Amino acid sequence: MALVDAYSAGNLLVPALNREGVECVHVRSPEPDVNMVKLKFPEGFADDIRHEGDLAATVAALRAWEIDCVIAGGESGVELADRLNAELGTPGNGMSRPTCRRNKYEMVLAVRDAGLRHAATILSSDADEIIEWAETTVGYPVVLKPVASAGQDNVMACASAEEVRAAHDRIRSSTNRQGQINTAVLAQEFLAGTEYFVNTVSRDGRHHTAEIWRYCKRRIPGGHIIHDYVEPLSPDDPDAQALESYCHQVLDALEIHNGAAHAEIMMTADGPVLVECAGRLGGGAAPQILSRSMAANQIDLLAFSVARPDEFNRLPASLHRLLGHTLYVHLVNPDDHGVAPAHEDMGVIRALPSWAHTVLMHPEGQPLTRTVDFPSQPGYVILISDDPAQLRADYEKLREIERDLYTGHPVSEQTLADPA
Template identity: 40%
Template sequence: MASIGTPPFVALVDSYSTGNFLPPAFARLGVDAVHVQSTPELMPSMLGPDLGAYRGSFVSADADGFSATAAELASLDVRAVVAGQEPGVPLADALSERLGLATNGSALSRARRDKFEMIETLRAAGIRTARQFKSGDARSVAAWAEEHGTYPVVVKPLSSASTDHVFICDDAAATEAAARQVLAARDIFDLPNTEVLVQSFLAGTEYIVDTVSADGRAYVCGVWQYEKTVVGSGKRIYDRDVLLAPDAAPVPELIAYVRTVLDALGIRNGPAHAEVILTPEGPALVEIGARLNGNMNPAFHDLCLGTNQADLTALAYARPQEFLERHADGVYTKRQDAVVHNTRTIADGVVEAVDQNVVDKIASLPTVHLVSVKLAPGKRIRPTVDLLTSPLRIFMTGGDSAALRADHRAIQDLKDEVYVVRAGS
């Protein structure tokens, strides 16, 4: 590894999927990246890192924790250690702390990954949250829901993402069944669910609040409102993420709340992606990840926001003073209307082909910036029940809200023709 080039370097830990935007962002600032893998094998459920974008790569699997990895990075004069995706958060925290770099520290790492610990940490700080309980026994989860006294309740894994195995349950039987499904499954990061989380249902509209911090000062780089739709099972799934103006209600209230969450969870450096519900009592956290927004696309966000979370993250680590000076106002500017649309499907089978002509028709709609086709030929397509099973992600911007709505309607007439599907497994 010592011969890979000349510093400065950044180490990106578990840079799956959206984390692939980070190496070019650092490169634009003259910083090369090395990749650190926190598990012996790559996680099969996620789009792996593009190792061609790195000057070197190695696996942190040494028996004495991470000391060998820390020594390796120290020998390279690494200037920052950043989590590229959710599983890399604890190791990035530990390595950055050990090396004396900008860090969120390891003391609250578990609270930044385990959703039960996350909410308990906020509760201890006097911050509004859902009520909750966790157990490895499905009957105990159902018993808590009965004692809790108010349905619906939310059942989900402790440390997953992308609405993986999230259930909204209206009675004890449904709660126990959902808990059994969670406990029988592996999470999105291919880890077994040994416990399940049940929480009181937060009624209200849900929002995204994305931030990047340097030395405890957070810049809010976008607030989006979730619009959801109901599928045949009765489950509400994500349809459109709509960019809001920074001065539009309730954005200032959401931002003020998320700043208290960042402080309570010790997120002082790097990106964060928060999901918050505005309840009748005020904002309450669903969850927060100390990593990039999974819907982040640099070119798209540059158009509608003038910057993007990947470039902001690179600047915050590589040139923190410049980051603080350039973003001293602390809040983004909305340049134009924008939407991220996650399509749904009822198809069930194997993708035989992708009809590029249909993809091109969608891409040619006036407000469509990018069509992300998530399934290649040979992949399994299933009816949409969450973000993981949404077959297309479409980034839309320009025009006005009416133009975006018109193109959204047009997409509904085309989306089911994108994939040629062979029924069956």
């Protein structure tokens, strides 16, 4: 099989596929995620094919390897993976609306045309047009974002015309995470409620839910919305069935028939409404850690669907089940300046009773900016415990530790234990 742009969660898929006896080749798209290419590239590929824009040449190279499946290893690989599957005749996704799994405006139109709840949305290169739409249609706040990006890239909640103009100018004057110029800006109504994400794996149009998580986010100065932490939703929760059912309908609307998907959904007073859905793995996965607290994870489930499709198709639609209590905490640098912590600086966090895993996203000593999105966060920490009270106490302690963690003079365990 082939993976396109395996720089983020896709790099965790390689060992999972290898364990299933599946040989992988890699395809590099011409416009990979400018942030993810900085991460360590995985070993284990039989070949590394560079797609230079000539689809026929890349298809020929994959046919030489007798590729029977192409999967997006990250957001930048979604459209190319779909096109390659269509040309190869391998299991892929529907191509009647080939951009709807990347272009968020086309995504809304596909969901609308399927008769599903959707956010009021406008796409415009004119800030005044968005302001008029907001003031006559949905009111403030409104959410502005690039039409095709990922990782909270320039996602801003705007509470006034002035904030809309500032956000619009910022987005139009920047490129998205694939280095593409933002020629227009997407604006959507602000959805009030609780936000979740649902990670799924599909094969031959049959959808299986691996995980459902609840977001806790913060709005910070400048209109940015950042992740604080996420926690898994119990399948017994009253919202779980509605979220899963709606998500599977969204997958049908977007013609996601094969592979992984990561759907962000707001549970509003009227029911679930799509925020956006990506036709790829969810980010920040740590299957070897999460298997301690969850019965299924998206990485291993996707590998299973590739290696043993008949067995996969016999699985129940709902696979998520909790074995323990988990918090996935996003590290946040609150200051305009900072320094990426060293391994030894993180010892005070590793000493927390519920600590399970840490990923640091920047090299030790590298300057940090204020956290406003996924690429600017210092990393993340996974906490796991049988005791939810312990989990909450460790989360609060972690945020306390962060007050000094990025200053270059982090606190020690002894200082925390005996501040005098």
